Amino acid sequence: MLLLDKLTVDYGGLRALSEVSFEVLQGQFVAVVGANGAGKSTLFKAISGTVRAAGGSVRLDDIDLLRVPPHERAHLGIAHVPEGRKVFSSLTVYENLELGAHAMNGRKVFKESLEFIYQMFPILAERRQQLAGTLSGGQQQMLAIGRGLAAAPRLLLLDEPSLGLAPVVADEIFDRIGQIHKERNLTILLVEQRVGEALEACDQGVLLESGHVVKVGAREDLMKGESALRTAYLGI
């Protein structure tokens, strides 16, 4: 479904990504892991269009995303749950979810999506009239994911969902993500710093180091190569 071919991105004066290539098949859950500064967030920014690519291509089925203006990519069925949540803090929980359904597909099935979201994250139903800015970090993350789901996407991009969350809360989030993948058979691309959690539920893993793809493989392979992981993360 999603094919990255030699994607190269310059960001902040640095070469953030160098010829990154990998594939995400329909229904797969792919986790991109790597230490900070490895280029993970830049990857998502390039897919969403917040950052311009210097070379290579990103194909969603047969459309080259890099040729589509950023605000139209959402309408192609991509939902980006951004790093740091970035909920609309001055709007209510419900309004946030509604805005998630701004994309074309989302609007049609909003009622249905809403049911699923409330079932997955009951706290959002409880606080639907509350201003998003008053929610806790974990609740905001749930809202951000719910907002992504409201778009009824074909591909869900999750950018460091555990960032800034206490480990217990992060665990809960990861559980739900795994559930969502199973129940909806949704194609998910996840970027995470916490390797253990990220690799837990995924089918396939991609290890990034300084903007290069170092290893691609099934979850078991990556877990077995734990010294490679340790080197990538901790340098020893």
Place this chain on the structure above:
Amino acid sequence: MTPDTWNDIAFMLELLAQALVTGIFMGGVYALMSVGLGLIFGLMKVINFAQPDFMMLGMYGAFFCITFVGGMGFAGPFLTPLLAALVAALAVGLFGWLIHRGLMSRVLSESQGGQDAQVMMTLGLSLILQNGALLLFGANPHTIQTPLSSEAWSLDFLFFNKGKALSFGVAIALTVILQLFMTRTRTGKSMRAAADNPEAAVYMGIDVTFVHRLGFAIGIAITAAAGALIANYTPFQPYIGMDFLILMFASVVLGGLGSISGAFWGGMTIGMMQQLSTVFLPIQLQNMVVFVAFLLIVLIRPQGLFGRVSERI
């Protein structure tokens, strides 16, 4: 206490009460024009210095509409100014749309100057609008001839000037309509989302540039409408914008840069303050009140009453 003192106190109270009434009426209209400015800043983070001059255009627009249809006889003394205000607002709003498209968009990116450049541009716009109006319309003050400016309903000792009451009513109605637009329609919500977090808005599929343009046009139109309403009871000339510049900014800052409802209440407060000052201060110092108020707000509590946005250093 002597009967004289009672009389003095009673008189003072009457004056205060009347000032309160007039203050509320005028505050409503000031609130409307400040909402226009606040909307633009909240959305685009740009201080539009030309805002008062678009208000001035609204005044002239309404004047020409009414003159064109032959005066108040067209639809009666209440409906005619209302229609004129709407038409003028739409026209000026459209003009605002074109300006954003042609001028402001050219300096959107950081390398071209970003927000500082846009502010300077509004400065240039202000010069053009003021002096252009001088060129086209002359320096003589104009007024919209309406019987309402000198008629009033009375309740005991209180006078409710009809012209001001009408303006107040329309201002409130427009504010309510704007509020509904922002909270009930998809476009309105997209606008609030884009103001809240432009990056996330793009992820939702919202075209932020379009939303900015629309917001700019609406903000301009609202302020123009406020101007068209004021024109019913105030004479105006090309530089009248200057009288309202600090007033508008004081209202927006008082309410908190970034909050539209803040701009509304800020405008009401400043309007009331101005009217109340007529009771206590000689005329030349009344104008000073707004400046002093603005300075105090900015020095003591720059984030205003409801402010969320912090000014980047």
Place this chain on the structure above:
Amino acid sequence: MSSPIESRGPWLPIIAVLGIGVALALLLGSEFHLNLLVLVILWMVLALSWNMISGYAALISFGHAVFFGLGAYAIVLLQLKLQLTPWLGLPLAIAIGAAAGALIGVITLRLSGVYFALAMLCYPMALIYLFEYIGLQEVTVPMHRETPLWFMQFESQRAYAFLALGLLAVTLVLSAGIERSRFGVWLRAIKQNEAAASALGIDCFRWKLLALTLSGAVGAAAGALYAEVVLVITPWSVFGVAVSAQALVLTLFGGVGTLWGPVIGAALLVPMSELLKHEFGAILPGINGVIFGVLVIAIVIFAPQGLFWRLREMMGKTAAEDPSPGERPRHAPVRGVVPAALAPRADGREVLLRVRGLRRAFGGVVAVDDASFDVVQGEILGIIGPNGAGKTTLMNLINGFIPPDGGSAELHGTEIIGQPVHRIASIGIGRTFQVARVFPKMTLFGNVAVGAIAGSRDGTWREAAWRAIDLAGLRERAGVLGSEATARDLRLMELARAAALHPKLLLVDECLAGLSTDEVEEMVAALQRLREAGTTIVIIEHTMQAMVRLADRFLVLDHGTVIADGTPREVMHNPIVLEAYLGRRFAEGLTHAAA
């Protein structure tokens, strides 16, 4: 390729401009043209005064008329009420202008950006209404037929032209002096990156205040002379928005941040404006305002910094604004900075920085939670931890950029919590930033030079700058413009710039991210050289391969707390640390595998 140091002064062009002015004053025949010359010069002076605060220091003021008007009213009222000759009134008006600048500065300089601009607008507007209230709506300079010269009253505008030229000469020399002095360096640094300037020990408030005071003095001088020329003044004519706008537009058009901007702007626009008013003022009122507005918009689109800079660009000249203060210092250097003797590496475990109980929360989120640790003299301490652990916040707390909610930090026994950034810098703590804070319009040498100038008592800053550059290994790239430098260049520049101040302690915030392997090696070598030269280093980093070789000790932060403290070996095998970085499941997996 640019020449980083501009040693030739602007004196020749200044003399040329004055020469042209003198020639015109002598040769022009009609009173109308001479009056025009006077006006051009006076507006030029006002624009130069605006440039001093809004160009050099980037504090855009929309209310410069306040100084102009105060000067005008001062000189006239002193004549009316005290029969004081304007020859004495002029210096008094200048003093009043300076005082006003200082007073307004103390009140308003803590505002910035748009708030500052709007607040400045209020002052002249409020004075208009005040003056009208106290009855000064129209004030006329009294005639003195018996002793005209004593009261600065001349038959012809020619004399005023010479007076104005005198004022212009003084102002041009003053502007040039500012540009070429250490004061000018501070202003440029503040304008291009205020946070970086503070971190180098520059007291930003003090210098901005000085700029505004000088600006006020010059503006008042222009206003005073203006009053003597036009003879009748009203609040609107000297305090009005038109006056403030004029100062702004002339400089914006001509060029911001250089004395040539106001000169060009006034020379071109004032004659145009006055002639338009004269010829068409009756049939097309306001035409000059419209044209001014069009010009502003055009300049913003095509030459945002003004005509002068655009022309320079088009002529291929570099945009570098490197500092080159005279070899003989005119101003004292940043107070308190004493170049530390190059100390040999200390083997005794002397504590340099003692941090106890540092706390900081933002809203409900605790960013730094009771952090306590020691930094030993001569060591390289690495602060590591997952993203969002509070590392940069910790550094900002020590540096003074944000105040803590509680706790203390002592450098050699001196408490630094609560001190302003520049004071902490001059006590001996240097800082590099996660996103390099470069002065974009200076070359890399210029950037480092600002640090060297801040740290030197005498004219030896040039050598100090080159020494720092060599320490960082930046010599071949020293001539590159800041805005065009690569990440590697900028990182090395920040090291060099901070090193030029000989700090006791250097806080380094993520200088290795995104660099190639070779570049990482360069940085590591530079940091080691820095340590050898006697600076203790605390470094935040993620790039572990480099850190394990570089750091003597690690401090591991997670969710704002220190979770581990020890040698790299100890820390890297600490299960708590592994869990923080890689997640509990990974750590559990490992312990299961180990079991």
